[in-house]
Amino acid sequence: MIKLNDPITVMPGVGPKKEKNFAALKIRTVYDLLHHYPRGYLDLTQAVPIFMAQDGDTVCIRAVITRKLTGAYLPNRGKGRMQLFKLYAADDSGSMTVSFFNQPYLFSSLSSGETYYFYGKFTRGEHGAQMASPQCFLAETAPHVLPVYPQTAGINNKFLQELVKTAFVECKDQLAEPLPSFMRETLSLLSIEQAVSQIHYPQNMKLLDAAKRRFAFEEMLCFQLGLSQMRKERTELQSIQLSDMSLTPFYDTLSFELTDAQKKAIGDCVSDFSGTVPMNRLIQGDVGSGKTMVAAAAIYLMAKNGYQSAFMAPTELLAVQHYDNLKKLFEPLGIECVLLIGGLKAKERRYAQEMIQTGAGKVVIGTHALISQGVEYVKLGLVITDEQHRFGVNQRGLLQQKGEHVHTLIMSATPIPRTLALLVYGDLDVSIIDELPKGRVPIETFALPNEKRVRALKFVMKEVQKGRQAYIVCPAVEDGQTDLISVTAYAEALQKTPLGVLNTAVLHGKMKSAEKDAVMKAFSSGEVQVLIATTVIEVGIDVPNATVMLIENADRFGLSQLHQLRGRVGRGSEQSYCLLLAAHATDRIEIMTKTNDGFELAKEDLKLRGAGDFFGDQQHGLPPFKLQEAMNDPRLIEQAKTAADEIIAEDPELNQQYVLLGESVKRLFSRNEQESFN
Numbered sequence: 275m276i277k278l279n280d281p282i283t284v285m286p287g288v289g290p291k292k293e294k295n296f297a298a299l300k301i302r303t304v305y306d307l308l309h310h311y312p313r314g315y316l317d318l319t320q321a322v323p324i325f326m327a328q329d330g331d332t333v334c335i336r337a338v339i340t341r342k343l344t345g346a347y348l349p350n351r352g353k354g355r356m357q358l359f360k361l362y363a364a365d366d367s368g369s370m371t372v373s374f375f376n377q378p379y380l381f382s383s384l385s386s387g388e389t390y391y392f393y394g395k396f397t398r399g400e401h402g403a404q405m406a407s408p409q410c411f412l413a414e415t416a417p418h419v420l421p422v423y424p425q426t427a428g429i430n431n432k433f434l435q436e437l438v439k440t441a442f443v444e445c446k447d448q449l450a451e452p453l454p455s456f457m458r459e460t461l462s463l464l465s466i467e468q469a470v471s472q473i474h475y476p477q478n479m480k481l482l483d484a485a486k487r488r489f490a491f492e493e494m495l496c497f498q499l500g501l502s503q504m505r506k507e508r509t510e511l512q513s514i515q516l517s518d519m520s521l522t523p524f525y526d527t528l529s530f531e532l533t534d535a536q537k538k539a540i541g542d543c544v545s546d547f548s549g550t551v552p553m554n555r556l557i558q559g560d561v562g563s564g565k566t567m568v569a570a571a572a573i574y575l576m577a578k579n580g581y582q583s584a585f586m587a588p589t590e591l592l593a594v595q596h597y598d599n600l601k602k603l604f605e606p607l608g609i610e611c612v613l614l615i616g617g618l619k620a621k622e623r624r625y626a627q628e629m630i631q632t633g634a635g636k637v638v639i640g641t642h643a644l645i646s647q648g649v650e651y652v653k654l655g656l657v658i659t660d661e662q663h664r665f666g667v668n669q670r671g672l673l674q675q676k677g678e679h680v681h682t683l684i685m686s687a688t689p690i691p692r693t694l695a696l697l698v699y700g701d702l703d704v705s706i707i708d709e710l711p712k713g714r715v716p717i718e719t720f721a722l723p724n725e726k727r728v729r730a731l732k733f734v735m736k737e738v739q740k741g742r743q744a745y746i747v748c749p750a751v752e753d754g755q756t757d758l759i760s761v762t763a764y765a766e767a768l769q770k771t772p773l774g775v776l777n778t779a780v781l782h783g784k785m786k787s788a789e790k791d792a793v794m795k796a797f798s799s800g801e802v803q804v805l806i807a808t809t810v811i812e813v814g815i816d817v818p819n820a821t822v823m824l825i826e827n828a829d830r831f832g833l834s835q836l837h838q839l840r841g842r843v844g845r846g847s848e849q850s851y852c853l854l855l856a857a858h859a860t861d862r863i864e865i866m867t868k869t870n871d872g873f874e875l876a877k878e879d880l881k882l883r884g885a886g887d888f889f890g891d892q893q894h895g896l897p898p899f900k901l902q903e904a905m906n907d908p909r910l911i912e913q914a915k916t917a918a919d920e921i922i923a924e925d926p927e928l929n930q931q932y933v934l935l936g937e938s939v940k941r942l943f944s945r946n947e948q949e950s951f952n
């Protein structure tokens with residue numbers, strides 16, 4: 275008998291190789307398989323007559339097999355031979371050839387004279403109407419609707435359909451209901467068995483919606499329960515309390531006056547440090563608003579009181595940059611900074627670890643390596659996560675465990691509209707920096723069609739001749755895979771233009787970190803005048819002399835990404851420019867030209883995409899909800915929140931009447947963890 279919690283390998287046809295493929299779909303158990311929801315449905319009742327089918331369409335055709343031919347062997351481009359099978363099928367409107375490659379079993383299971391649904395890609399060429407390797411269903415017994423699953427290499431839709439069906443038949447009696455019946459009644463939610471059955475093989479649209487709503491509610495409920503538990507665990511911890519809170523020496527070393535918003539955020543941290551509960555604070559502020567100074571003030575207080583701080587950046591590039599800046603700031607104050615990134619030499623790493631273990635290093639700046647490679651702090655007091663939108667909810671929990679009751683500070687430039695903040699940051703206190711440092715000149719943004727590229731490049735040239743620097747961003751690294759402009763091709767092409775005389779360099783994520791470092795250093799120092807890069811430069815890079823951001827294929831980027839990229843310029847006192855090149859100006863590009871305000875942009879983005887997509891791109895550190903629809907329904911979020919409060923009041927540990935929900939909560943958050951480490 276197959277059990278719900280069995281590993282996926284108990285299913286027929288799933289060996290070690292397929293097990294790996296399934297892992298790519300985040301399917302490890304039979305339970306996961308049953309909760310692998312279709313991304314769409316194929317309506318077999320909407321079959322298209324052969325006569326009406328268009329060349330290149332993916333269609334469903336209902337036709338009778340008129341003749342089967344025997345297999346023929348064809349040479350297969352150096353890979354031995356390929357077996358080709360052919361049959362003819364016809365409906366009232368016409369006939370077509372259907373061919374299969376290397377599928378003798380499937381072919382022999384099809385009978386002449388029977389009617390089938392053929393689903394697949396249709397072509398119409400010199401050899402007439404054709405379908406190659408379609409899915410085939412005997413019309414008599416075919417369901418009305420077929421699930422179309424998210425697929426991956428080695429696992430196609432048909433295989434998934436069969437496997438899910440088997441799993442459902444074997445395990446439907448084991449599906450335990452995690453939601454209490456009173457809750458299902460008041461909210462009119464389907465039972466677990468109905469919902470699983472309907473989401474895979476819906477009887478009609480109404481039931482499908484009901485099934486989706488149930489799972490969406492359940493996921494949102496589990497998310498809220500998880501946040502609520504995290505919050506509670508925190509309030510039960512004894513926090514590290516600092517005694518010396520004087521920031522004057524720190525302020526005295528700064529070459530500029532902090533903004534009121536920065537001072538207020540620092541004040542929030544100070545009061546957290548003297549409270550009884552560990553700080554768990556989010557600093558939200560637009561790009562360039564100076565969030566790092568708030569972190570620096572917090573680090574200063576920690577160091578002064580003998581505690582270490584860990585500063586996590588999403589990329590090595592950014593870690594190195596933070597290290598350089600903080601070192602400059604802290605060296606005169608006698609506070610030691612340590613850099614800890616993946617690319618360190620053995621000797622450097624040993625030195626770094628010694629500094630951390632002896633406590634001599636008061637600020638440790640690095641990437642994920644910080645958490646993943648067994649670093650032992652003597653006296654960790656504060657964990658800072660920069661650009662939080664790149665981190666998962668429980669990644670922040672992970673580092674926290676390194677020190678017992680450490681304070682956490684998270685910095686994010688991704689503004690979340692107020693209505694949804696509760697959802698994402700339910701376990702955090704928030705300080706908002708809604709003011710830019712004095713003297714910043716607003717960036718001017720222009721949308722340009724591709725035909726104006728030459729003018730755009732001339733503009734870049736002019737700025738560089740004035741002594742400024744420029745970024746050019748392309749969406750792809752190498753040519754070939756896509757129709758997008760690649761950094762390498764762009765850099766070459768640029769050599770043949772008047773800009774060829776300039777000092778240019780290329781930067782992308784596939785380069786070794788030493789190479790990236792060298793390029794960044796050369797750009798920071800001004801030696802490189804034009805940096806041609808992918809979105810690796812999206813976060814954090816700070817070169818105030820750069821005044822032009824030219825983005826190619828701007829229509830391919832999301833709004834928050836465009837805004838982040840634009841934030842790389844306008845960091846000094848000179849007028850800066852953002853040029854958005856695209857074949858056509860999209861809504862997003864239009865909005866970019868109208869405002870520089872990140873919060874305003876987030877609101878527009880939300881309007882354009884709906885909350886599901888807004889959060890769906892994994893930029894916000896949310897668990898990967900399977901049903902993004904959930905978030906397009908604010909009422910459902912409210913309902914889930916209310917339900918979570920009720921449940922926590924009754925069973926705070928989720929180990930009494932709500933054990934099953936407790937398991938689902940763990941599952942949801944561990945899914946998040948796997949995701950964010952990839």
Ligand code: ADP
Nearest residue numbers: 530531532533561562563564565566567711712
């Ligand atoms: P972000 O909020 O995007 O992380 P940063 O902390 O990198 O912004 O700050 C952007 C730039 O502004 C840095 O060069 C920093 O030194 C500078 N800066 C920060 N605060 C101020 C201030 N109050 N006045 C002038 N410049 C500031």
Ligand code: MG
Nearest residue numbers: 565566660814
């Ligand atoms: Mg920053």
